[in-house]
Amino acid sequence: MTNGTATCHAETVANSRSGDSIITRVTRILESFDSTRVTQTPSGVARRTGLPVSSAHRLMNELADNGFLERDDQGGFRIGMRLWELTTRGSNALGLRQVAMPFMEEVQAGIREHTQLGVLEQDEVLFIERLSARQAGANITKIAGRLPLNASSSGLVLLAYAPPAYQERFLSSPLKRLSPETIVDPTELRKKLAEVRTRGYSFAPGYIESVSTGIAVPVSDGSGVIAALSVVMPRGNERESEVVARLKRAAAEIGQAASAVRFASH
Ligand code: PHB
Secondary structure, eight states: OHHHHHHHHHHHHHBOTTOOBHHHHHHHHHHTOBTTBSSBOHHHHHHHHOOOHHHHHHHHHHHHHTTSEEEOTTSOEEEOHHHHHHHHHHOHHHHHHHHHHHHHHHHHHHHOSEEEEEEEETTEEEEEEEEOOTTOOOOOOOTTOEEETTTSHHHHHHHHTSOHHHHHHHHTSOOOOSSTTSOOOHHHHHHHHHHHHHHTSEEEETSSOTTEEEEEEEEEOSSSEEEEEEEEEETTOOOHHHHHHHHHHHHHHHHHHHHHHHHHTO
16 A cells, blocks of 8 residues: 555656656757757747646756756756766767767868768768868758758668668658759669669769768778768769768778777777
8 A cells, every 4th residue: 555655656756647757758858959949948848848837847947957958047948068978978979970080081171071970860860070161062961960861972871781671661651852853762762772882882962952962981890880971062063083082991991990999998
């Protein structure tokens, strides 16, 4: 009886009336922050997440007390540096970013356009680094931003080297169109992925925006493809063979360095 009451009380505290766990509610709060909503009030978060204002208020204050959110002077909250600190310290992807950086800088210095590193994350490419040059052309990629697998050069590489069952599942889901050139037909995409594997790189002219071309290669650390290294160039002025040669060389070096780090940490 006593136990039953205690369990029931714990559940009332852990779950909201809608049945969402505390983790789900906190996730909804944190995910409501993005590049267009850097600072939010509890009532704004409540409106966007569907949480009661009192819950949003209480949870956001608790998150701020623990450094996961930061308060400003006007009653607003933003993502706290402690979240960045914990993810950067513990993340494989960000370890890879550190290993890749000197090689990315070499590519960037040679090509003088955007050079970026992306990983496969929940059916999209998540970009963990982007270097640019003063005169570089258009590029919609953001660090910690995402692009569809079928639309970006990095996504095509990550998809082409993913397990066949993963590819088939992705190919049977609706494919996002970002420009008139984006491949949204599964048969055409399957052909493109085969071409990527044969050539060892992807060439994506206008798939994201008609004015630019993405070129990407896989980065393998001996255990499989762990990332895509890409360059975004003005369309029609791609210097394809030079770019591909530089990208392939850098990807091989990044893969070797990443595999050395992986063995050292085991
Ligand atoms: C690409 O990787 O294909 C890509 C990414 C961002 C752009 C254009 C192309 O703005």
